[in-house]
Amino acid sequence: MSTREVGEGKFSIKKFFVYVVLVGGSLVSLFPFYYMFIMATRLNREINSVPPPFTPGTNLVENFQKVTDNIDFFGAMWNSLFVSASITFGTLFLCSLAGYAFAKLEFKGKNIFFGLILVTMMVPPQLGLIPQYYIITELNWLNDFRAIIVPGLINAFGIFWMRQYINEGVPYEIVEAAKIDGCSNFRIYWNVVVPMILPAFATLGIIVFMHVWNDFLWPLVVLRDPAVHTLQVALRALNDSRQMDYGMIMSGTFWATVPLIFVFLMFNRLFIQSLSEGAVK
Amino acid sequence: MKKTKKNNRLTDKKRTAVAAYLFISPFFILFAIFGLFPMLFSFYLSFFRWDGLDPMTFNGLNNFRFIFSDPIFYSSIKNTFLIGLLGTLPQILVSMVIAFALNSTLIRFRNVFRTLIFLPYITSIVAVAIIFGLVFNNQPFGFANYILSLFDVGPIRWGAEYWPVKFAIATMVFWRWVGYNTIIFLAGMQSIPRELYEAAKIDGATIMQQLRLITLPMLKPIVMFVVFTATIGSLQLFTEPLIFLGRGFREEGITVVAYLWRDAFVYNTFGTASAAAIVLFVIIISLTALNLGISSLIGRTKKSKVS
Incomplete structure (x- = not known):
C-alpha cells in the first residue's frame, strides 16, 4: 500500500x-x-x-x-504432550459441538444458557482451587492424568469462539438441506459442519494446546509423583534440586523451550492471527 | 436414531431441542462438578478448620480473623498490587508504542519484527522465571548485578530486598506479556479504516494529532480489554514468585495466590487458605465491576458524541 x-x-x-x-x-x-x-x-x-x-x-x-540424571526429562515431555493433546482434541470436539448447538439449533433457553457460559468466564479459577483438590482426592485421581484432562475440558471461551465461527462460516441453507435429506443433528455436525470449520479448529487448537502445555499451578497441585510430572512441574523440581547447578537448570529449560519455539515458528502467522482474533472478538 | 417419514414438524423440533441440550450438556455437567461446586464449597470451607485428612470442624469466623491479623497476608495483597502495577503499566505503554511502530507502512520485515517481539509469550512462565532468576541472581555473577557493577553499583540482593524482589518479578511479567499486548493493539490499529487517516491528512492533521484524535479513541475498547486482562492476570500471580523465591516465598515477594497455596499445600491449613481465596474473589469481583462500570461510562460518552 x-x-x-x-x-x-x-x-x-x-x-x-x-x-x-x-x-x-x-x-x-x-x-x-x-x-x-x-x-x-x-x-x-x-x-x-x-x-x-x-x-x-x-x-x-x-x-x-545431568538433566536426565536428575529428572525424567523425556518422560515429562511425553506427559505434557499426552495431556496437552488430549485436552486439545477433547476441547475442540466439545466446544464445536456446543457452538454448533448455539449457532444453528433452536431450543428453549438458548440465550440464557449462552449467557451462563459467558458468566462462567468471569469466575477466577483460583477460587475453587482447594475444593477442586478435595474432589480430585475423593475421586482418587491424585497423580492421575484425568485430574488434569477432565477439568481441562471446560472451556467457555472455546464455545463462544466456535459459535461465532459457525454462525459466520456455515450457511443456513446447507444445514437445512442436510436436514431435509434426513440427517440427524449429530450427523449434520459430523459430516457437514466439522469439515467446514477446520480452520477454526486449527486456531483454537493452537491456543488451547499452548495454554495446557504451559499450565503450572494445577498440575503442581495434583501431580505429585515425579513419574506423572508434566514438563513445567519437572522443570520446577529441577530448579529446586539441592545442587544449584545453573548450567544444568538452564539446559533443562532450554530443551523444554526449543520444541515450542519450533512449533511457533512453523505456525507463526496462524498463531498470531488466532490470538488477535480472540481478543478483538 | 432412524428417521421415519411419520415424524411431523413438532417431534422434529423436539428432537432438535433434545440434541441441542445433549450437545451443550458436557460443559454444564463438568462446570457444575469442577467449577460451580468448588466455588460454593470454598465459601463453606472458609468457616471450617481442616488439614486435608481429619474431619472438618466448624471454626466460625476464626479463619478470617486469623488471616486479617497476619501481617504477611497484608503484605501479600500489597505485593500483588505493587508487582501488578510495576509489571503492567509500563507494559501497556511500551506495547502500544511498539504496535504503533509495527503498524507504520514505512517499515520492511514487519513479520520478522512481529515474530521476534511475540516470541516471549510462547515461553512458559516457569521457564521465564528460571531464566530471570539467574539474571537477577543475588551474587555478583548474575547478569543484572554484573551490568550494575560496570557502573560501580554494588551487588543488589534481588531475591531478598523489598523493591528489588518486586522489580525482578515485575520484569518477568513485563517481558513475557509485552509481545502479546503488542499483537492485540496491532490488530486493533489495523481494524481502523485507512480513510480516516487520509481524511485527516487532507485536513492537515499532524501525526501527533492523528494519534491523539484517531488512533487512541478508536483503540479504546482494545485498551479496556488489555487493561482488564492484565489486571486480572496480575491478581493471579503465583508461578514467578514460587520459582524465584522458593516455596517459603518471602514477605517481600509473596502474592495472594501464593499465600493461599502455601497455606493449603505447605501448611495444610485448608480453612485459612479458603478464607484467603474468598478475599481474593471479592477483590477480583470488585475490580471487574469497576472495570465494567468504567467501560460502560466510556461507551456512553462515545455514543453521545457520535449522535
Whole structure:
C-alpha cells in the first residue's frame, strides 16, 4: 500500500525512530533466549565467575546428561504432550459441538444458557482451587492424568469462539438441506459442519494446546509423583534440586523451550492471527 | 436414531431441542462438578478448620480473623498490587508504542519484527522465571548485578530486598506479556479504516494529532480489554514468585495466590487458605465491576458524541 501514516520520504527521523523501537524491542525479546542458551552450554563454575560468560561454551551435551540424571526429562515431555493433546482434541470436539448447538439449533433457553457460559468466564479459577483438590482426592485421581484432562475440558471461551465461527462460516441453507435429506443433528455436525470449520479448529487448537502445555499451578497441585510430572512441574523440581547447578537448570529449560519455539515458528502467522482474533472478538 | 417419514414438524423440533441440550450438556455437567461446586464449597470451607485428612470442624469466623491479623497476608495483597502495577503499566505503554511502530507502512520485515517481539509469550512462565532468576541472581555473577557493577553499583540482593524482589518479578511479567499486548493493539490499529487517516491528512492533521484524535479513541475498547486482562492476570500471580523465591516465598515477594497455596499445600491449613481465596474473589469481583462500570461510562460518552 502506498499510503503513509508515519513520516514521508526515503529517509526521515520518524522512520529512524520506528526502526529504533523495533530493533530495540526485538533485542530485548531475544536476549533472555540467548542468555539461556549460553548458560546451557557452560559449566557451573564458569557461570559463577565474574564477569559471567557471554559466548557459548562446549558443555551443551554434558549439561543435558545431568538433566536426565536428575529428572525424567523425556518422560515429562511425553506427559505434557499426552495431556496437552488430549485436552486439545477433547476441547475442540466439545466446544464445536456446543457452538454448533448455539449457532444453528433452536431450543428453549438458548440465550440464557449462552449467557451462563459467558458468566462462567468471569469466575477466577483460583477460587475453587482447594475444593477442586478435595474432589480430585475423593475421586482418587491424585497423580492421575484425568485430574488434569477432565477439568481441562471446560472451556467457555472455546464455545463462544466456535459459535461465532459457525454462525459466520456455515450457511443456513446447507444445514437445512442436510436436514431435509434426513440427517440427524449429530450427523449434520459430523459430516457437514466439522469439515467446514477446520480452520477454526486449527486456531483454537493452537491456543488451547499452548495454554495446557504451559499450565503450572494445577498440575503442581495434583501431580505429585515425579513419574506423572508434566514438563513445567519437572522443570520446577529441577530448579529446586539441592545442587544449584545453573548450567544444568538452564539446559533443562532450554530443551523444554526449543520444541515450542519450533512449533511457533512453523505456525507463526496462524498463531498470531488466532490470538488477535480472540481478543478483538 | 432412524428417521421415519411419520415424524411431523413438532417431534422434529423436539428432537432438535433434545440434541441441542445433549450437545451443550458436557460443559454444564463438568462446570457444575469442577467449577460451580468448588466455588460454593470454598465459601463453606472458609468457616471450617481442616488439614486435608481429619474431619472438618466448624471454626466460625476464626479463619478470617486469623488471616486479617497476619501481617504477611497484608503484605501479600500489597505485593500483588505493587508487582501488578510495576509489571503492567509500563507494559501497556511500551506495547502500544511498539504496535504503533509495527503498524507504520514505512517499515520492511514487519513479520520478522512481529515474530521476534511475540516470541516471549510462547515461553512458559516457569521457564521465564528460571531464566530471570539467574539474571537477577543475588551474587555478583548474575547478569543484572554484573551490568550494575560496570557502573560501580554494588551487588543488589534481588531475591531478598523489598523493591528489588518486586522489580525482578515485575520484569518477568513485563517481558513475557509485552509481545502479546503488542499483537492485540496491532490488530486493533489495523481494524481502523485507512480513510480516516487520509481524511485527516487532507485536513492537515499532524501525526501527533492523528494519534491523539484517531488512533487512541478508536483503540479504546482494545485498551479496556488489555487493561482488564492484565489486571486480572496480575491478581493471579503465583508461578514467578514460587520459582524465584522458593516455596517459603518471602514477605517481600509473596502474592495472594501464593499465600493461599502455601497455606493449603505447605501448611495444610485448608480453612485459612479458603478464607484467603474468598478475599481474593471479592477483590477480583470488585475490580471487574469497576472495570465494567468504567467501560460502560466510556461507551456512553462515545455514543453521545457520535449522535
